[in-house]
Structure formats: C-alpha cells, structure tokens
Amino acid sequence: MKDNTIYQLLDLRGELESKLSAVELSDKVIQRSNVAFHTAQEYLVRLKGLQPASFANEADEIEYYKTISPLFHAYLIFFHRVFQLEASAFPSERLRTKQYRKEQKVIRLYVEQNLQAYRYFITGDESFDREFFLSNPTPPPTNIEETELLSDLQHITPMTLKFARFIAYEKLNEYLDSRLHRAGSSSVLPDGITAEWTDKKIYLHQLTYALVYSKSINHGNITVKALSRIFEIIFNTDLSNVHRSRQEMYSQKDDAAYLNLLISRYHAGMREADERHNKR
Secondary structure, eight states: OOOHHHHHHHHHHHHHHHHHHTOOTTSSHHHHHHHHHHHHHHHHHHHHHHOOSSOSSHHHHHHIIIIIHHHHHHHHHHHHHHHHHHHTOOSSHHHHHHHHHHHHHHHHHHHHHTHHHHHHHHHTOOTTHHHHHSOOOOOOOOSSTHHHHTOOGGGSOHHHHHHHHHHHHHHHHHHHHHHHHHHHHHHTSOTTOOOOOOSOHHHHHHHHHHHHHHTOSGGGOOOHHHHHHHHHHHHTOOOTTHHHHHHHHHHSSOTTHHHHHHHHHHHHHHHHHHHHHHHO
16 A cells, blocks of 8 residues: 555656646747756655655555656756757757757667666566665766756666656657657758748649659659658648548549649740740
8 A cells, every 4th residue: 555655746746747748848948948947856856855764665665766756857857958959059950950860869879778777667567676666876977967967866776767867868859859850841951941832732732642643753652641741841831631632632623723733834934934045
C-alpha cells in the first residue's frame, strides 16, 4: 500500500504536468521556454521538500526514484535545452536547421553510450529495480551541462539521472523534429528565396496527380501522398486532404481545369517572350 507521501508526490507531479502542458512552444519560444524552466525549477524544489528521509517501503522508494523524480528533472533539462538552443540560434534558417540536427546527434550519442540503460527504460523492465533505485550513491560526473542544473545530486540515484535524461531527450527530439518540419519549407530553398503557393489549392492537387500519373518523377515510383508532402515543404502549404480533393476534382465539369490553364498560359508566355526577343 502506498504511503500518503507518495500520493502527495503524485499530486504534485500532476500539478506540474498540467501547468507545463499549457506551454505552447510554437510561438515566442525563448520567453516561454524560460518561464517553463523556472516553473520546473520551482516544482523540483517543492518535490525535494516533500521527499521523505526514508520511505515506508521499497515499492514506494522505487516508484519515487524510477517514475516520479525523473520526470521533474526531465522537464528541467528539456526546457533548459530548448531555451539554450533557441536563445543562441542562428538567424539563417539553413544554419539553424544544421544546429537542430547537431543537437539530435548529441541525443543519439547519449542513447548509444547508455544503450543498456535505455533498453531498461524503454521496455519498462523491473528486474533490477532494487539495484538501480534503492541505493543512493552520488552519480559519476558527466560532460554535459545538465549536471550543473542537478547540483543536489544526493536526491537521485545514477539510474534516476539517466531516466530523467531519456525522458527529456525524447521530448527534445520531438521538439526538434517539429522545428525541422517547420523550417523545411525554407531550408530546401537558397537563403533569401521564398516560394508560397498563392493560387487555389485544388490546382496544386491537380498538378500533383498529373505529375504522379505522368511517371515523370522517379520513373513513376512516387505516390500522391509523397509528392504532396514535397509540395507542402516547398510551397509552405497544407495538402493533407489531397485524396479527398480527388473526389472534388471528379465532381467538377473539367477535372483538369488547371492543367488546361497551364497549357494556355504556357503558350501565351512563350509568344510574349518571342515578341520581346524580336523587338530587340
């Protein structure tokens, strides 16, 4: 049976998660990640204040060091890394993308260096919980900056610290993926060049289907969904309803209206170019 202190700690965890779930990092990310970091810091202090000198039983101690404490430390690490990353980000989208990918390499390297612990974490293994989460030695020094954040290391076990980083890095990797996705539309283009689709979206759907059916790309080895994804990135638009738009095209009197318009404009443009050339 859980001790009342554990229930208090679980309530505190729920309160922290509720507060931080409201933090939206898609806008004003530097300011918001900084606020979230200080919130996580405040709750970590509260957690340590509630931590008992000794636990009522081994199960409570394991739960604390394995599932409760790592999450509080993980939020601290995550928002600190996001703030550090964005506050020092390059103005160039290309260089910022390179910076995000470098950060992902750091995450992969840490997982590779701690692969056995990561497997224990990701599989929910419990076979060595007593060895990992009951003792309380000081963790060995590490070469990444989160150690300075977690200066009060006597409150965590070495495996607690690893679990905290695994949780934080999973969140950070998801964040980096989202930032890279948003940067994709400009990162594939040279600096200073933008390309935004400003015509009807149904026209871009028609062009997508035409190129797929023409087999002009990859000798025909590309799907409508894949090409739509490419156009989304290039033209900074949403084509998630491309298959539903196919039904819309079928319902139109001319399901190739845009393709016919392209032919017309192509011939008109070529004639105008010839006329300008002949006047020189």
